[in-house]
Structure formats: C-alpha cells, structure tokens
Amino acid sequence: MERIKIKDDLDFSRIIHGYWRLMEWKLSSNELINLIEEAYDLGITTVDHADIYGNFCCEEKFGEALSLKKGLREKLQIVTKCGIKFPSENRPENKSHCYDTSKEHIIKSAERSLKNFNTDYLDALLIHRVDALLNPEEVAEAFHKLKKEGKVRYFGVSNFLPSQFNMLNSYLDNELITNQVEISPLCLNAFEDGTLDLMLEKRVKPMAWSPLAGGKLFNSLDERALRVKKALNKIKEEVGARDIDEVAYAWLLMHPSKIMPIVGSGKIERIKSAVQATEILLTRDQWFEIYVASRGIDIP
Numbered sequence: 001m002e003r004i005k006i007k008d009d010l011d012f013s014r015i016i017h018g019y020w021r022l023m024e025w026k027l028s029s030n031e032l033i034n035l036i037e038e039a040y041d042l043g044i045t046t047v048d049h050a051d052i053y054g055n056f057c058c059e060e061k062f063g064e065a066l067s068l069k070k071g072l073r074e075k076l077q078i079v080t081k082c083g084i085k086f087p088s089e090n091r092p093e094n095k096s097h098c099y100d101t102s103k104e105h106i107i108k109s110a111e112r113s114l115k116n117f118n119t120d121y122l123d124a125l126l127i128h129r130v131d132a133l134l135n136p137e138e139v140a141e142a143f144h145k146l147k148k149e150g151k152v153r154y155f156g157v158s159n160f161l162p163s164q165f166n167m168l169n170s171y172l173d174n175e176l177i178t179n180q181v182e183i184s185p186l187c188l189n190a191f192e193d194g195t196l197d198l199m200l201e202k203r204v205k206p207m208a209w210s211p212l213a214g215g216k217l218f219n220s221l222d223e224r225a226l227r228v229k230k231a232l233n234k235i236k237e238e239v240g241a242r243d244i245d246e247v248a249y250a251w252l253l254m255h256p257s258k259i260m261p262i263v264g265s266g267k268i269e270r271i272k273s274a275v276q277a278t279e280i281l282l283t284r285d286q287w288f289e290i291y292v293a294s295r296g297i298d299i300p
Contacts, residue, residue: 186216
C-alpha cells in the first residue's frame with residue numbers, strides 16, 4: 001500500500017477506511033477489531049471518523065474495540081471531525097441543528113473524542129463543515145491549545161472551498177494538512193471549483209468522501225449515472241478489473257493531487273476492491289472517457 005506523506009512525522013495510507021456507517025454494520029467489538037486488523041493487513045492504517053457519526057456513537061464503539069488489542073492504536077492514524085451539532089438523546093445539550101466552530105466547542109469535542117477512542121492523542125482533527133459564523137482567531141486559539149497540550153497532532157478541514165481554506169490557513173501557526181471533500185465520477189466539483197488546484201499549489205493531499213457517489217454508480221437510474229456506469233463497465237473490461245468500483249477508485253487515484261479515497265464499507269471484499277484499485281493504471285484516454293461521460297458534453 002502506498003504511503004502518502006502528510007508531514008515529516010505523519011503519513012497516511014493511500015486508501016482510508018471510513019466509519020460513518022459503523023453502527024449500521026451491527027458488529028460486536030470482537031468482530032470490529034477483526035475488521036480493523038484485516039484492513040490493516042491490507043495496508044490500510046488510516047481511519048476516518050466524526051463526532052456526529054452514528055448519532056454520536058461511532059467513535060465510542062471504535063474505541064471499545066481498540067481497547068481489546070493492546071498496541072493497535074499506535075499503528076493507526078485516527079482522523080476525526082467536529083463542528084456539527086444537532087438534537088440527539090446522546091447530546092441533550094444540543095438545542096438545534098447548527099454549526100459550531102467556537103473555541104469552546106472545538107476543544108470540548110476534541111477532548112470527548114479522545115475519551116471515546118480511549119487514546120491520549122488524535123492524529124488529525126478536521127473542521128467538518130464551513131460555519132458562516134466561523135471566527136478564524138478562535139479556531140486558531142483552539143488549535144494552538146490542543147497542539148500545545150499534545151492532544152491533537154495536526155489539523156485540517158472538510159468541505160471547504162479554496163477561499164475558505166486559505167482564509168483559515170492564514171490565521172494558523174501550523175498549516176492545515178488536508179481538505180476532505182466529496183469527489184467521485186459523479187461529483188466533479190473539486191476538479192472545477194479550484195479545490196484540487198489549491199491542493200496542488202499548497203502541496204496538501206486531499207481526502208475524498210463518497211468516492212462511489214453513495215452507491216449511485218451501482219444502482220441509480222439517473223441518465224448521468226447510467227452514462228458513467230457504461231464508461232466504467234467498458235474500461236473495467238479493458239483493464240481486467242473485477243468490478244466498476246475498482247475503476248472508479250483508480251480514476252481518483254490517477255489525479256496528481258494524490259487523492260486519498262475514503263472507503264466506507266464494513267465488508268472486507270469491498271475494502272479489498274479499493275486496495276486492488278491501487279494496482280490499476282488507467283490511460284489518459286480512459287480517464288477522460290469517464291470525465292466526459294459525467295459531464296454529459298465533450299470537453300471544450
């Protein structure tokens with residue numbers, strides 16, 4: 001598995017395992033630790049979480065499993081996110097659905113995540129969504145405090161546009177290490193709104209959530225999805241892939257920004273498909289065939 005250098009003392013696995021749907025997998029702690037270790041054996045050491053996942057339960061579930069295997073946590077890179085609030089029986093203090101990037105909330109969320117994971121440090125903490133009331137000075141103060149206390153090694157963002165990324169970055173002692181955005185053959189925004197251009201300029205490696213468009217590549221009857229699926233199936237035969245998901249991952253992996261796809265499946269076979277995609281090399285013609293199929297019109 002290729003390793004992506006994030007900082008001199010931090011690298012991520014090229015494929016990242018995401019735990020957004022962990023509670024839906026209905027795994028016991030022993031079954032979960034087996035899955036984590038199976039993914040680790042494939043070279044996947046980086047895991048993606050958020051405080052809100054699973055109605056605020058996924059982090060704790062993951063932490064319970066980690067506690068069963070001494071020494072495993074140190075072999076992993078734990079990425080989690082904060083900044084979204086919504087009413088829940090698991091967070092009775094939340095009065096409404098809103099974004100909160102205040103210094104108090106960021107610190108409180110990070111410290112709760114540490115407790116959930118049964119760890120004393122997070123490898124990366126990301127701001128989950130752009131907050132219209134985001135005060136960059138407060139965010140910078142929160143990051144500085146968490147870094148100084150050794151609770152969070154590095155910081156990043158998710159779903160930030162280039163101008164928002166640059167704005168926050170300008171206030172920080174330590175630059176943001178990633179931007180986690182939606183990228184798939186059915187979501188081209190990051191290619192066209194300057195997000196990936198900025199990642200290349202800053203030498204920052206992006207993470208891609210929903211790289212298979214939430215399953216739409218497989219089951220959607222939308223005209224655009226059908227066009228893309230046809231192109232993926234054609235190229236699947238050309239490269240000898242087992243399924244179109246391997247081609248979709250390979251398409252993301254080809255981009256020079258070193259996109260790191262997040263695989264959000266609890267099935268080891270689907271995880272293996274993503275890993276297998278790292279061995280598939282598309283031609284430029286094949287890459288643009290998928291891109292044009294998604295656009296619905298030829299490139300200029």
